[in-house]
Amino acid sequence: MPDLRRDPIVGRWVIISTERRGRPHDFVKPQSGPPVSTALCPFCPGQERLTPKEIMAYRPQPSGPNSPNWTVRVVPNKFPALHVEGDMGREGIGLYDRMNGVGAHEVIIETPNHVEGLVDLPTKKIEDMLWAYRDRMIDLRKDLRFRYILIFKNHGASAGATLEHSHSQLIALPIVPTSVQEELDGCRNHYQQKERCIYCDILRQDLSDGDRIVAENPEFLCMTPFAPRFPFEMWILPKRHAAYFEESQKSQFEFLAPILSESLRRMDKVLSRPPYNFILHSSPLHEKTGDYYHWHLEVIPKLTQVAGFEWGTGFYINPVSPEEAATFLREAVI
Amino acid sequence: MPDLRRDPIVGRWVIISTERRGRPHDFVKPQSGPPVSTALCPFCPGQERLTPKEIMAYRPQPSGPNSPNWTVRVVPNKFPALHVEGDMGREGIGLYDRMNGVGAHEVIIETPNHVEGLVDLPTKKIEDMLWAYRDRMIDLRKDLRFRYILIFKNHGASAGATLEHSHSQLIALPIVPTSVQEELDGCRNHYQQKERCIYCDILRQDLSDGDRIVAENPEFLCMTPFAPRFPFEMWILPKRHAAYFEESQKSQFEFLAPILSESLRRMDKVLSRPPYNFILHSSPLHEKTGDYYHWHLEVIPKLTQVAGFEWGTGFYINPVSPEEAATFLREAVI
Numbered sequence: 001m002p003d004l005r006r007d008p009i010v011g012r013w014v015i016i017s018t019e020r021r022g023r024p025h026d027f028v029k030p031q032s033g034p035p036v037s038t039a040l041c042p043f044c045p046g047q048e049r050l051t052p053k054e055i056m057a058y059r060p061q062p063s064g065p066n067s068p069n070w071t072v073r074v075v076p077n078k079f080p081a082l083h084v085e086g087d088m089g090r091e092g093i094g095l096y097d098r099m100n101g102v103g104a105h106e107v108i109i110e111t112p113n114h115v116e117g118l119v120d121l122p123t124k125k126i127e128d129m130l131w132a133y134r135d136r137m138i139d140l141r142k143d144l145r146f147r148y149i150l151i152f153k154n155h156g157a158s159a160g161a162t163l164e165h166s167h168s169q170l171i172a173l174p175i176v177p178t179s180v181q182e183e184l185d186g187c188r189n190h191y192q193q194k195e196r197c198i199y200c201d202i203l204r205q206d207l208s209d210g211d212r213i214v215a216e217n218p219e220f221l222c223m224t225p226f227a228p229r230f231p232f233e234m235w236i237l238p239k240r241h242a243a244y245f246e247e248s249q250k251s252q253f254e255f256l257a258p259i260l261s262e263s264l265r266r267m268d269k270v271l272s273r274p275p276y277n278f279i280l281h282s283s284p285l286h287e288k289t290g291d292y293y294h295w296h297l298e299v300i301p302k303l304t305q306v307a308g309f310e311w312g313t314g315f316y317i318n319p320v321s322p323e324e325a326a327t328f329l330r331e332a333v334i
Numbered sequence: 335m336p337d338l339r340r341d342p343i344v345g346r347w348v349i350i351s352t353e354r355r356g357r358p359h360d361f362v363k364p365q366s367g368p369p370v371s372t373a374l375c376p377f378c379p380g381q382e383r384l385t386p387k388e389i390m391a392y393r394p395q396p397s398g399p400n401s402p403n404w405t406v407r408v409v410p411n412k413f414p415a416l417h418v419e420g421d422m423g424r425e426g427i428g429l430y431d432r433m434n435g436v437g438a439h440e441v442i443i444e445t446p447n448h449v450e451g452l453v454d455l456p457t458k459k460i461e462d463m464l465w466a467y468r469d470r471m472i473d474l475r476k477d478l479r480f481r482y483i484l485i486f487k488n489h490g491a492s493a494g495a496t497l498e499h500s501h502s503q504l505i506a507l508p509i510v511p512t513s514v515q516e517e518l519d520g521c522r523n524h525y526q527q528k529e530r531c532i533y534c535d536i537l538r539q540d541l542s543d544g545d546r547i548v549a550e551n552p553e554f555l556c557m558t559p560f561a562p563r564f565p566f567e568m569w570i571l572p573k574r575h576a577a578y579f580e581e582s583q584k585s586q587f588e589f590l591a592p593i594l595s596e597s598l599r600r601m602d603k604v605l606s607r608p609p610y611n612f613i614l615h616s617s618p619l620h621e622k623t624g625d626y627y628h629w630h631l632e633v634i635p636k637l638t639q640v641a642g643f644e645w646g647t648g649f650y651i652n653p654v655s656p657e658e659a660a661t662f663l664r665e666a667v668i
Contacts, residue, residue, distance in 0.1 A: 009524075016652050016655045016656075094543075096539075096561070205428045209428075227430070315347070317348075
C-alpha cells in the first residue's frame, strides 16, 4: 500500500510508492527505453486485453466493454501510484503525519490511432477527450474520500511519457496538492481584498494589453503568463468565470478543443514539436471556491534542464520573456 | 537588464534573463556539449585571465589577485542571471509587479584540480570552501539591496553543471525565494504554537527513532527526511539551533566538512556516483528569524526524470521510502 506523508515544515504531501521500482542500483540505469511498437502497445485497438478492465469508453456503435471500435477509452493505470481500495488510515507519528495512499489512477486513451498526437486530432475528437475528463470527474466526485482530481498529459519521453500512444492521466487524491493550495490561497486573499476573482482581473488586463495573447476565441484565451516559470509556458483560461471544470457544458468544449489544438500547433511550429506537459487546474471537489477560483490549463513545453537551483528554491530563471514568446507563437504560420 | 517579475496569484518571483540565450530555435537543440578540456577550462590555475576579475581567493602564500597558487577562488559568474549595478526600479503594472534584476552571481571554485570532485577533497579543503561561502555571505550582507543569499552546487551535466571543474555558485537576491518563504512561514507557525523550533523537534524525534539516520557526529546529523520529494534526498542539519549559516564558527566547519564528505561518499557508493545538487537553506539576511529558523543543507541525487505531474502540482511520487534509503546509505561500505 503506498504511503502518503506530510512534510511538517511546509505542509506538502508526497506519495511513497515502493511497488513500482526495484533496488537502488536500478536508479543507476536511465529509465527510458525504445518506444513500444504497435504490436505490443496496450493502448491500441485489438489489444484491450493488455490493459486492466476498462472503466469507460465512447463507442460509435455500442459494443461490449474491452472490445475495439472505440474513440476514447479510459482504463485503470496498470502501475498505479495510489490504490482505490482501503481506508484512509490517518495517523500521527510524533511530529509527522501519514495516511494510506488511497486514490484512483486512470489513463485516458485519446485516440485509437497509435501514431496520432493530440495535436493531430480533429477538434471533435479533442472535445470527446475533454468530455471523458469531465465524465470521470463527475463519477469520482461521488467518492468522498477524494478531495482533488488531477488531470495531466505527458508528451514525449523527456516529459515523462513512458508509452508513445497518445494518452492523458487522471489521479484522484485524498489531499489537495501544494501548488493548487497555493493558488487557492492567493485567489482567496485577492477576493477578500477586492471582491473579484484574480484570474478574471488577469483576463481583463491581458486582453487589454494584448502583448501576451497567443490565441483567442469567444470563450477562451490562450496567453503567456506575466511571470512564467518556463520558456513558452502557456495558460488557457475560460473567459467566463468558473471554478469547476467538471461543470462545463458541451458547448464550451466546442471552443476549448480548437484553442487547445491551435496552441499546441503554434508551439509545435515555433519549437519543432517539443516534448510537453499540460495540467488541468480545477477546484478541489468539495470546497466552495466558486467565487474566487478559476479553472485553467497550463501547457509547458519541456525545453530546458531544470537544475538544483530551481528545485531548491522555487526560483526560476527564464531566458525568454513572455511577450517575446507570445509574439513568436502568435505570428507562427500554422 | 534582467527583469524580476512576480506572479500575482501565488506571489512567486521569477527572473526573466534574456541576455543568456538566442532565438527560439536554439531551444530545439539540446543544451549540453562535450566537457571542456583542461586546456580551455577557465577555472584551472594558469587560466585566471579567462574569468572575470576575482572577488576573493585563499592563497597559502600571498600573491596578487588573479594569479595561480590558490586553494579556493571566487569569481563573478561570466553569464550572470542578475546584475550587481543598478537600482531596484520597483514598479506596478496594473495587477502585476516587477523590478530590475539586481543581484550578485558568483562562482566558488572549490579546488585547483580539474578532475577532483568535492567528494574527493580532504576535509580541510572542504572546510576552506565552507569558509569561503561564509566570507562571501558576510560581505554581501552589507549591501542592503540584497535580502537573500542562495548557495548551491550542481554536479554533473544532467544536474545542470555546465563546466566540469568542481564549483559552487552563489546568488544574492533582492527578494526571498518562494520555497524559503514557505519554510520560514512553517517554522514561524510552529514556533507560535509550540515555542520551539520545528527543525529542533525533527532532530529530537529522528535522533531517537534512528531509522532515517545516514551519518552523525557531535555537531551535525545527516538524515533522510520523513516526507522526501526525491529518492535518496538527504538533509544535513546542525544539532545546535542556528538560523544564520554565516554566523558559524570555524570549529563547526571542522564537523560539517567531514559529514558532508561522508554523505556524498555514501551516496556515491550506493548510487554509483550520480549527478546531484545541494542547496544551502539559511535565513534571509535582515530578518530576525533566530528563534524559529534553522539553517540546513539539502542534498538531492538526480536520478529520475521529473514529469509534468510534479511541476504542475507540487506533488511528488517517490519510489523509495526514506527509511530504506537511509538503510542503504548507512550500511554502505565506504
